[in-house]
Structure formats: structure tokens, C-alpha cells
Amino acid sequence: MTTEKKTEEQKEVIDQKESNKKTDKKTSSRTSSRSRGKDKELTKVKAELSEIKDKYLRMYSEFDNFRRRTAKEKLDLVSTANEDLMIELLPVIDDFERGIKSFDSDNGDIDNLQEGVMLIFHKLKNVTEKKGLKGMETNPGDDFNSELHDAISHIPAPEKKFKGKIIDTIENGYFLNDKVIRFAKVVTGA
Numbered sequence: 001m002t003t004e005k006k007t008e009e010q011k012e013v014i015d016q017k018e019s020n021k022k023t024d025k026k027t028s029s030r031t032s033s034r035s036r037g038k039d040k041e042l043t044k045v046k047a048e049l050s051e052i053k054d055k056y057l058r059m060y061s062e063f064d065n066f067r068r069r070t071a072k073e074k075l076d077l078v079s080t081a082n083e084d085l086m087i088e089l090l091p092v093i094d095d096f097e098r099g100i101k102s103f104d105s106d107n108g109d110i111d112n113l114q115e116g117v118m119l120i121f122h123k124l125k126n127v128t129e130k131k132g133l134k135g136m137e138t139n140p141g142d143d144f145n146s147e148l149h150d151a152i153s154h155i156p157a158p159e160k161k162f163k164g165k166i167i168d169t170i171e172n173g174y175f176l177n178d179k180v181i182r183f184a185k186v187v188t189g190a
Helices: 004-079 082-103 111-130
Strands: 133-135 147-156 166-171 175-176 179-182 184-189
Touching: 082 111, 111 133, 147 166
Parallel strands: 147 184
Antiparallel strands: 133 175, 166 184, 175 179
């Protein structure tokens, strides 16, 4: 009986080994199908990552080109910003040149020279006013405003009504499109 038991035990062990092999095959086939699925998923993720990197590089390049282009346009704009003003000032320069030539040929007629200089001055003033330059009105007796005026001196007020007020304007102030570009230099009463 011992021999028979051994044979039966051996058969059971063999059966067990065969069943283990079948289970291993099933498990390995499941594992290989899982790994194939993971490989496909990994390939898909890598492709998406590559596409996103490509889009990022293209967008970065476009932004860099835009930045360079706008910087160049700004430089061009700054270098030619006053071109139209200069073109409008050329006739005034021409008039001054003609006026200077007339000093030599004129036989001392001061009235004609004065009239010529006044014409040139008005022409220059019209050009600057078209470009937005306006003179600041400062009259004796006006209130001193530190946002518009620069007090360069204080003198004793000749009358009480001039105390803390503008007595004299030394240099006119100017606005360019409602922005103060030069403060009026004034003398105030103390």
C-alpha cells in the first residue's frame, strides 16, 4: 500500500504541477495583455507630450518674433516721431534765411525788417499751435499755482493785493496737448 500511496501522491503532485502550469499560462497571458495595454497607453502619452512640446516651442517662437518686431517698430517710431513737425518747420527756416540775407541788402529800413521778423514769428507760432503747443496765460495779479508756475524769486509786494500773487513773468510756460511741458517762471510778492 505504500507503493500505491506513493503512486497516488505522485499523480496528485503531477496533476498539481500541470494545473499550476495552466494557471501560470493564464496569468502570464493576462500580464502580457496588460503590459501591451500599458505600452499603447505610454506610446499615446509620449505622442501627446511631443505634440504639446511642439506647440509650446512654436508659440514661444511666435511670441519672441512679436516682441522683436514691436521693439523694432518702437525704435522706428521714436526715430521718425518728429518728422512731420520738422517738415512743417522747414518753411520757417527758409524764411529766416531769406530775412538774414535781406539784412545785408536792406538800406536800413527798420520797419520792413521788423515786419518780416513778425511774419516769421507768427508763422512759427501757427505751426507749433497746430501741433498742440499752447502758451500759458500768466498776468500780474494772478494767483500763484505750483502746478503751473515756478517761483524763481520773491520780492516785497508793492501793494497788499499782490501778496502771494504773481508780480512778473520772466519766462512763459507752455502746454502740449493739456500737459505742462514748461512751467512759467514768475516773481511772486511776499
